[in-house]
Amino acid sequence: MLNQVIIVGRLTNDITITETESGKKVAKITLACTRPYKNTDGIYETDFIDFTLWESIAENTAEYCHKGDLMGIHGRLQSKMEDNMRILEVIADKVTFLSSKKPESGDDLLA
Secondary structure, three states: OOOOEEEEEEEOOOOOEEEOOOOOEEEEEEEEEEEEEEOOOOOEEEEEEEEEEEHHHHHHHHHHOOOOOEEEEEEEEEEEEEOOEEEEEEEEEEEEEEEOOOOOOOOOOOO
16 A cells, blocks of 8 residues: 655745643644646646644754745645544645745845
C-alpha cells in the first residue's frame, strides 16, 4: 500500500505550537496552493490544505517559517471521525523550506 502526498504552497499564517494532554508538541498549519490552470473566468483558483506537524518537525518549522513563506511538505493522509463526519488530514513527515515570502511590489528583490 502507498499513502503519500507532496504539496508545495505558501504558509497562510505564522505557526503556533500547542501541547497535547500527553505533552506532545503539535502545530496545525495551512498552505495556500494555486491550481496550475485557470477556471472558466480566467482566474487561477487556490486550494487551502491543512496539515498537522508533530514534535521536532513542528518546532523547526515554527522557528524558520513565517506567513507567506513557500514550503514543500511530504506526508500522508490520515482519516478521523468528528461529529459523525470523516475528516481527512495530512500528517507531515518532512518539511522543506523553499523560500521566504514573495517581496511586495517595490521591495528590493536582493534585500
